[in-house]
Amino acid sequence: MYDLIIIGGGPAGVAAGIYASRKKINALLVTKFFGGEWISSDKIENFIGFKAISGLDLAKTLEEQLRSQPEPIAVKDGITVSSIKKIEGGFEVADSGENTYQAKNILLALGSGYKKLDVPGGKEFEGKGIFYCSTCDAPLMKGKNVAVIGAGNSGLEAAIDLLPYASEINILQYNDVIKGDAIYQEKLKADPKVKIITNAVTKEVLGSDFVSGLKYTDANTNEEKTLEVSGVFVEIGYKPNTDLIKGLVKLDERGHIIVDHKTFQSSEKGIWAAGDMADGLYNQFTTAMGDAVNAVLNIYETLKVK
Amino acid sequence: MAKVTIYSTPTCPYCEMAKEYFKKNNVEFQNFDVSADEKAAREMIEKSHQMGVPVIDIEGTIIVGFDRPSIDKALGIK
Numbered sequence: 247m248y249d250l251i252i253i254g255g256g257p258a259g260v261a262a263g264i265y266a267s268r269k270k271i272n273a274l275l276v277t278k279f280f281g282g283e284w285i286s287s288d289k290i291e292n293f294i295g296f297k298a299i300s301g302l303d304l305a306k307t308l309e310e311q312l313r314s315q316p317e318p319i320a321v322k323d324g325i326t327v328s329s330i331k332k333i334e335g336g337f338e339v340a341d342s343g344e345n346t347y348q349a350k351n352i353l354l355a356l357g358s359g360y361k362k363l364d365v366p367g368g369k370e371f372e373g374k375g376i377f378y379c380s381t382c383d384a385p386l387m388k389g390k391n392v393a394v395i396g397a398g399n400s401g402l403e404a405a406i407d408l409l410p411y412a413s414e415i416n417i418l419q420y421n422d423v424i425k426g427d428a429i430y431q432e433k434l435k436a437d438p439k440v441k442i443i444t445n446a447v448t449k450e451v452l453g454s455d456f457v458s459g460l461k462y463t464d465a466n467t468n469e470e471k472t473l474e475v476s477g478v479f480v481e482i483g484y485k486p487n488t489d490l491i492k493g494l495v496k497l498d499e500r501g502h503i504i505v506d507h508k509t510f511q512s513s514e515k516g517i518w519a520a521g522d523m524a525d526g527l528y529n530q531f532t533t534a535m536g537d538a539v540n541a542v543l544n545i546y547e548t549l550k551v552k
Numbered sequence: 553m554a555k556v557t558i559y560s561t562p563t564c565p566y567c568e569m570a571k572e573y574f575k576k577n578n579v580e581f582q583n584f585d586v587s588a589d590e591k592a593a594r595e596m597i598e599k600s601h602q603m604g605v606p607v608i609d610i611e612g613t614i615i616v617g618f619d620r621p622s623i624d625k626a627l628g629i630k
Contacts, residue, residue: 279618285565302565324620342621373602373616382564385587386603407563411587456603 247348248274248320249549250542251339253327254355256282257293258521260308261535262353265542267315271549274320274347275312276327276339281305282357283484284531286381293531327356330491336516351516351545354491354503355538358484358522358529363395367451375457376478380404387412387477393460394418395448396481402426404479405434414439416473418446418462446471451478486523498525510541518545554627556581557609559596563587566618567606573620577629 252262255277266273284290285301293304312318326342336350360378362368368376377383380394384407392412394405397419403426405415417434422444424431434440445465452459452472460473486502496504496513502525503512510518518541521534556574558581560567574581584592586605600607600614608615610626623629 278620279569281565285569288563302568324624326621373604375603377604379564379566379604382561382566382605383603385561385563386593386605388587455601 247336247350248272249349250274250351250353250545251276251337251347251349252319252353252355253277253330253339254357254521255280255309255323256355256357256521256534257308257531258355258357258534258538259353260312262355262520262538262542263312263319263321264315265539266545267312267318269542269546270317271319271542271546274322274349276322276325276341276347278326279305279323280309283359286379288381290531327490330494332494332514350549351518353538353541353545354488354512354517354519354523355521355534356487356490356523357534358486360480361483361485363448363451363478363480363482365448365450367453367457371451371453371457371478374455375453375476376451376480378480380407380479380481383477384408384411384479389413390476391474392416392477392479393473393475394479394481396483397423397442397444398425398481398483399427399430400483401479401481402430402434404481405440406430408477408479409434409437409440412439412477414475415441416475417442418448418460419444420447420465421445484522484529488523491517495519500525502526508540509544510537511544553580554611555609556611556627557584558582559584559586559592559605559607559609561585561587561605564605570606570608570618570623573618573623577627579627 250273252259252275263275287301289298291298328342329340337352339347388411391414393416394401395418446462448462450461463470488501503519505519505524520537520541522529586593596607613626615622
């Protein structure tokens, strides 16, 4: 049985792994891959210590720093955790390959994932015209009409990713507040193929094998409208990846794990959480890493006492 | 050695991760850039019945996304 299993290979998970290595905690880190949803960002400018770095390079740098510790903890990547349950003296983590790992403590650092489009057709057409990674899939929209749902920074960035490819870009915002940065708005408004539609509430994604349209209503007039589009890029925010531990620990109303903000321990003794999964007010690289370091140092103290 | 094909776009980090994983494991692969090659794009959609990248074809086993457990299984990587 390990003293600690860290679940997740983003900034929080790696920070925890490095501190666990330095403290010589008998620990294992499991992750699907190193990085997070931000890996598709081509320029990150708020990771302190780098003026600018791409998501992919940041993920590689994090992994390298963990693996090059003088005495690194055990690391398994390519692992999808399927369940976590309580056992005598600790917890058992199972993966999709039916391997199990046991530990006295679990540190959850799975971050957050895209909020999915919850309308008829939303699930059915995922990958068939509905996309969540504009950096990846924008090049497939050459000469096509598309919709981007959400006009925050992520939505506007998606629209910018689409500029060289799509022939018409409709940005839909459910209210009349365009939250995305002015610099992005100016760039998009200057391009005649971009249309920003406010008060547009998405109702349905239409199509047969692939997406062919999108139905929305005007929130002011309740009038129903249809756009003929082949692609729908969804950027409506993020939600914590806490489905896995529902019932095991207390969550707040937004689905975040309620932790003690001095120790980062959850309502269940031995389960700790850091980063986007925890109920902090801000989801930043550096705050996530801080949470994780605090958690590991506290875990180290509890292990010493026993 | 298994015949491995990857359909990708130049901007997609998951495609990059998949290619690097093949290189690390000495797996030879053929890459098609579906943003530039329309024939390959059609082939990818026919094989996977969807449009997201990457799509990986390992001897006829079609994997959507950089899904390591499925890739390991198809290639026999332990």
